[in-house]
Amino acid sequence: MPTLHWIGKEKVVNHHQDVPYRVLEHQYGFDAEQGERTEPTESGNKIIHGDNLEALKSLLPGYEGKIKCIYIDPPYNTGEEGWAYNDNVNHPKIKKWLGEVVGKEGDDLSRHDKWLCMMYPRLQLLFKLLSDDGVIFISIDDYESHHLISIANEIFGIKNKIATVVWDLGTGTQAGHFVRSHEYVLVYCKNKNLVPNFKGGAGEIKHSALKKISKKNPKSDFTFPKGTRFDADSGTKLDGSWGGSEKTFLKHGEMISEDGELPDKVTLEAGWAMKSQMKEWFYGNKNETYDTKGQKLLEFYFNSSGVLTYRKEKSVINPPTVIRKLANTKSGSKELEGIIGENNFDFPKPHELIKYLIKLVTSKNDIVLDSFAGTGTTGQAVQQLNKEDGGNRNFILVEMEDYADSVTSERVKRVIKGYHFNxxxxxxxxxxxxxxxxxxxxxxxxxxxxxxxxxxxxxxxxxxxxxxxxxxxxxxxxxxKVNGIGGSFDFYQLGQPLFDENKLLNEDVEESRIREYVWYSETKTAFPKERAEDAHKHLLGTKDETDYYFFYEKEIITTLNHEFLATIKQKSDQYVIYADNCLLSKEFLQSRNIIFKKIPRDISRF
Ligand SMILES: C[S@@+](CC[C@H](N)C(=O)[O-])C[C@H]1O[C@@H](n2cnc3c(N)ncnc32)[C@H](O)[C@@H]1O
CATH class of the missing domain: 3.30.1070 (Cell Cycle; Chain A)
Incomplete structure (x- = not known):
């Protein structure tokens, strides 16, 4: 596969492994009833203020392989510097980061080199966070789309490219020789074999509900109630029989159209194609009538010639690769202005677009991540979709700018609690x-x-x-006033790094966070939330018949010795025990299936 090279690439391809692990510090919780409060809501919805490279790394212990849908709208790298959004890679924070990672060479990079250096390690972390059956959507335009496709092919695999979708903006802005009236959404996944075809788009099937009368399909009676839709002009009356090879016979009553309806019940005889559905729709539960393929019946009615016709939802429609008539960037701006009262941002995405994409791939309990959150549109989209289908999806948003609180979080708060608009x-x-x-x-x-x-x-x-x-x-x-749609979330800042500059455990970090990190570095699974009441104080958990102990106390030097072993009552096939020192011989450790790991030397970095 052809690969893309740029200045600085070799410095960033493995950089995601060197990113320091920082803990997330809870700032406040927010819910519809109490508003802002100090305690965490534990709702699973998170807004994180900080550089997404570090934030994504911090999410790994809890979320590696767990995110079903990622939507990102990274800077398009248009070269504009005066935007409220941080749209280019000359932002001081990114410049500083490039200086540290790429070194002196970073000064000579072109705008495109810098953008690629910025995106590559972030996409690698997003790849790790995506579930095996998950899908990532990336909004982009012509400035970087060709570069982005090259690196996404490298990271996700060319065989896992699902599509380049065009979002038709309807209107456009002058851009050189053309009026630019579209953007792209790149769609990739981790394993295409695990991603079922998308269902989406509106669709309906309209067809006659009659079959030719035969031995296999004999005619039978059916009584249609008063008020059944009949599309003929008022006063039209049908007698005897009508229709071609699929005939309908009048048995009792009058087949008359009055203001587009039957004025009274009428019994007809025909070779009905969907008799059980007709019974359910006319006399049972109208809203729960499905055909044998599970497609929902919307209506039975007589067309203008008196032929019984049905309308049903076409449930399996693959959405087109061009998204049309689904809001545009202007409506995104208006939407934001309506919610927070002002809009200093150029082209926030309309929540309808993101909701449409999320709906294609998520079920009701999935997690959606947006690590270039901007004004928080993805948070709104997730909440709106949950409201529409009774779902319980969670969102995780990351925004580096200080408006993470005043705009990103504020928008989500207002959507949750309701707001006045002018x-x-x-x-x-x-x-x-x-x-x-x-x-x-x-x-x-x-x-x-x-x-x-x-x-x-x-x-x-x-x-x-x-x-x-x-x-x-x-x-x-x-x-x-727009009513709130309910919900809750927690707001975090990126906190202390877990290791200090001497590669020692940072004593300012809570012990529980260190334990979480060590557990994840050993097992690559999320730290177990539940633990037995009588569990050993230093037991992290059990995985694959191995018990993991982390014997760490800030104030003392811990030692793995017979005294410590005597405190362990739980039997296991194997033990991994971390401590500052070990006084037990290699032979003894081997004979008891104990692996000793020295703190901090043997704590592996990820
Ligand atoms: C194009 S905007 C996203 C707009 C968003 N979709 C909306 O509807 O409002 C890109 C956002 O990513 C943020 N950003 C850029 N680099 C970032 C980084 N390294 N970490 C976190 N956020 C970043 C920018 O500050 C900006 O708010």
């Missing part, structure tokens, strides 16, 4: 094509404008033009 609604009042006739009659336009401007109906009346037409637009100010 907005404007625009209405096109009149449109004049720019041509000689209309220009000659410009007085009409001015009169109309003056009348609308002064009659008090609108707060503002504006004259706008798109180059072809002059539009008179009325603007009304609106305000109201």
């Amino acid at each position: 907005g404007k609604v625009k209405k096109a009042l009149k449109s004049y094509k720019i041509n000689i006739t209309n220009l000659k009659n410009a007085n009409d336009l001015v009169d109309f404008y003056e009348e609308k401007r002064t009659n008090g109906e609108y707060n503002e009346v504006n004259i706008e033009s798109d180059g072809e037409k002059i539009n008179i637009v009325g603007v009304k100010k609106v305000s109201g």
